[in-house]
Amino acid sequence: MVDYCFTFLKDKFPEIEKMTKELEFNLYNQNSMSVLTMGGSIAENIINKVCEYEDVPISDLTTQESRIDYLFDKKVLSSRLTKDFHEIRHLRNMVVHQAYQGDIDEAYTVHHIIYNIIEWFYKKYEDPEYEIPGYSAMLYEDKKYIQQLYDEALAGDKKITPPLLCPTCGFEVSKENRYCPECGERLKNLDINQDVAKKIENFPITEELYSDELEKYQLQKELETKNTRLIDYQRRRDDQIHDLKKKHKRQLDELYAALNNVNLDLTDITKKIKSLENKSFLTQQEKVDLKDANEEKDYLLNERKIINKRKTLLFEKQPCEMQDLIDDLNFERETIDQMNYREQEEILNDIAIEKRRLRRVQRNIENGYKREKFIICPHCGERNTLDTVYCINCGSIIKPNLKPSHKVYCTQCGLLLDSDYDYCTSCGHWMH
Incomplete structure (x- = not known):
């Protein structure tokens, strides 16, 4: 996750870097009012530095608004940057003078604007070759982190698989064993510790937390539709583009209609002039x-010239208007994505916390297995602990010698077994 976006300012502009760090801290803690205030302070600081670099007399420009407009008139700021500076200035003034609280959407918008402003400022006045990732690139890093969390949320954990224990001696056996290798008990109905089995039945195993396809789909939809910002944005985007296209078409239609009317009037007046000029004698009224x-x-010719000029300007202006709108909409989309990623991160972190809690419970349950093992006296059948040398009931020697660690074959069925097994796991034959 991109935790902090402005570390590159630390060496050259430490005071701005400190303010950006505070801005992001307030943003991630949902303190929108502080974000709007700090955003205004950062923008004002940058404007003052730009004025210093451009030799602008700050003493003659007493307000932030006048400095922004002056830099725009001098072609230092583009129209987009000017709009961004004014928007941040306006939001800060509302907080300071009207106790405006703001909302989290506006806070993310300010963060996005500050990011773009600092990117422009650093490249223009410090290092034009410095590679600062765009806001969309930062979102790409966020998206990879969110996808990682999402995959972890859907990933199944290992189920609790309790060992199979011999009901006579408690030795751990496998499903393939027909006889216990420790005591020789015939294993017909293997069972596990009943207390642990009961806990497992009531335990929400973490693998099943999101193992069902429907639950996975519901989680995905929850992440996608946690809020309606994107849905509203897409509808608003389509409407604004459609409205601008309609506006452009209406403007062109009006110009073409006006041009057509002028041409018709010009045709009529030209015919009238020719008819009067063809007469050999004109009365006083005809001369007038x-x-x-x-x-x-002459008026109509000039009007046609003006309309054609307006048409040319319109052809040049309309693509720029459409591009400005697309840029604004893309800016809004990136801001919305940032907000949605943060909300998704909160959801998935909650899931991760729950899964960690379940894992702890799972480990506690697994640690609750009773794995105590016994050895059965082959003479009287008494249970003895593994460290017993003589049977506590009949006194017979249970294990007179240490067994070698190599493999041996069962003399009854020929199965290859560990030499420390007392009974064959296949036929139950006494190995000694």
């Missing part, structure tokens, strides 16, 4: 009409 017609023709 001819003069008015020529003046009207």
